[in-house]
Amino acid sequence: MTKKPSGKSERQRVYWLHDAVQQYPQLEEKLTCDVIIVGGGITGTSAAYWMRKAGANVVILEEELLASGASGRNGGFLLTGTVEHYARAVALIGREKSRRLWDFTNKNIQLMKAFIGDTKIDCNLDPCGSLHAAITPEEARELQESAALMLADGFKVEYREAADLAEISDSKIYQGGLFTTEDAGCHPARLVAGIGEQAHAAGAKIFENTPVTELVYNDFDSVTVKTPKGQVSGFLVLLSTNAYSQLIDDFFQDKILPVRGHALVTSPIPKKLWNEVIYANFGYEYFRQLPDGRVLMGGMRESVPGGDAQHFNELPDERVTTKLIDYLHENFHTTRGCSIDYEWAGLMGFSRDGIPMLGSIPGKHNIFAAGGYTGHGMGFGFSMGRLAAQVMLDGENADMDLFSLRRLVK
Template identity: 30%
Template sequence: MEHVNSYYAASANRHVPYSQLTEAISCDVCVVGGGYTGLSTALFLTEAGFDVVLLEANRIGFGASGRNGGQLVNSYSRDIDVIESRYGHDTASMLGSMMFEGGDIIRSRIEQYQIDCDYKPGGIFAALNQRQLKELQHQKANWERYGHNRLELLDKAGVRAEVETQVYEGGLLDHWGGHIHPLNLALGEAEAIRKLGGRLFEQSAVTRIEYGDPAVAHTAQGRVQAKFMVLAGNAYLGNLEPKLAAKAMPCGTQIVVTEPLSEAQAASLLPNNHCVEDCNYLLDYFRLTGDNRLLYGGGVVYGARDPDDIERLVLPKLLHTFPQLKGINIDYRWSGNFLLTLSRLPQFGRLEPNVYYMQGYSGHGVTCTHLAGKLLAEVLKGQAERFDAFASLPHLPFFGGRRFQVPFTAMGAAYYRLRDKLGV
């Protein structure tokens, strides 16, 4: 399959597609999945001298990595105080020491490999009420305990100076956050892998895995024999490995992109070109693109079902935030899946001594996927401590198994939607 009809696909940098695997080959490491997890893993490993093959079922960045909101959001979907209360001080200390690393990896990749992906620094967490603003104060203190000293708390006037809307009571500006064209980042990382000698294949879905030493990944027209294998398909892995499918659930989020705004319009909406996400449980997020369009996302569809009318779902949210854009044309609309875990923390681990997996970033995938690739490379170089800090977290199945994942989680979403409306 080709990329979905998104703004990102329409504005992607020119690139030559990678060929389909049509033969039997061997390598040190076979990476299954051409999204950020797989690309980060493959790039760190090729840099370290491993012979790497990456297999993508569709096109590089086909899934969430090429469809997301493009925001570099630090930390995890559960903040560090929650991690400490559930899993203890030692685990929190280890995970806390890594929670700002993913963004640094992305910035270093952009600089090192000269990736043209419209990177802009700065991201805002926007509070819709006083309770959320107090939570942001608490978040700021938590992050500062772990060395993040580039946070700025905004009052109502401060957030209004950053975002031309009446809906926010305050915010937290993370100067270590930022935003990118996510598909162009993925394509740039893939090209870096190729230049370093890694082999990438598109339209090469893995249909079966033989576990053993070596492990073998079979595709429709070829196979890869590898000393190590990494499963990095995330929400698009399907049922290739049922043990992983039972532990997480694909969810869809929707995005619209407007027609180009004038320079004056764009500057009036977001004067410093920071990206924004609100603090609701079911949050909205938005930013300007490199050509001054407003990209706006929000909503969750559980069970990875595409909505019938994305514009109908998202445009009212956009106009509630920016009523001054009434009458604006929507040029692009699409949906993409991310993988949700019950704990909202990523799942790293081993299926066999030589077969690894990383999945389930629960909405914080842009930065954490890049960290994941670095940790997996550390494991294969003999340093497993940081990877094992994640692998030791319990990977809980959803209640009721796969049959009841969607209705149970949808009930939870309804509860959180009500909390958002009540501001509690």
């Protein structure tokens, strides 16, 4: 098992994590439990919460701090759908499967809104809606077609022509846009910390700074998970390690690919620039204004050769950061006087078909994995954690076929 490179000084570059501190102890004992969850991002904390609610004894083992992986390094966009526009997804995987995937994420956002409201997690949840903005006439046509299909399938969306988007950018590059009213923005690290707190309050044991170094299969179908100073034995394991999964089990080598994504945050701007979170050019560029007036901009990984390199380097590529700054300055003149206060990178886990996966590893029926969100894990993760709990503790679930891990086994 290879150690993933990261650390405190590197976390301080991340807007959402710059003041993150350890909340839970390191594992320094031998424990037993029902389910061992490896990885404390949105998937792992959610799974722990729902498993505890179902009565299972659960332990989370997190290599660094909760949310120090992609869950604390993203844009905080809670979007309906997958990485594709709806019309393209329909062409690739069919109408019914697309409708069910969009419905899953739409209900996920509703579930999160209700959960955050009930538990009062302080994560700046903003039910602002989203805008998918086209930068070419072809993408605008795809979004218009998507809007028609989504409306027919019962989703609350609206298509607007380029003229209606003119106020969004100074250079007026957007050719049309699809508004989804139920989407939202949030502070992702505080959200995950809050889900972790709820899981902990419900009885889950959480250990930070506890990297898993080895999985040992015992008799009677139990597994022992080893860490530098302790170990946990249990009947089931959930790998909620997304992009890092292949460092734990080779099975994921060609199934969840680490893809580096970049983001930055400016100094505050007193003027309100946009209401929605904005996802442009098929999601290759995305931006939003945060409650303190700062602008978050991410993406552009395709703009320089190797910018999205598939390795485990979480340090930003300065060439991509420069492209992000250029994009802001060119399209939003008010950002020109701003300083860039934070800039970071993180690892997304891409699946081969852009659809997340959940299931047990063939030949290792008590080791499950959930991930492969292809840049959309905040839109899936909370419900994927709940689905993992249902599938692992109760057996099958009606949504399982959407995410079957077996589809990726040759």
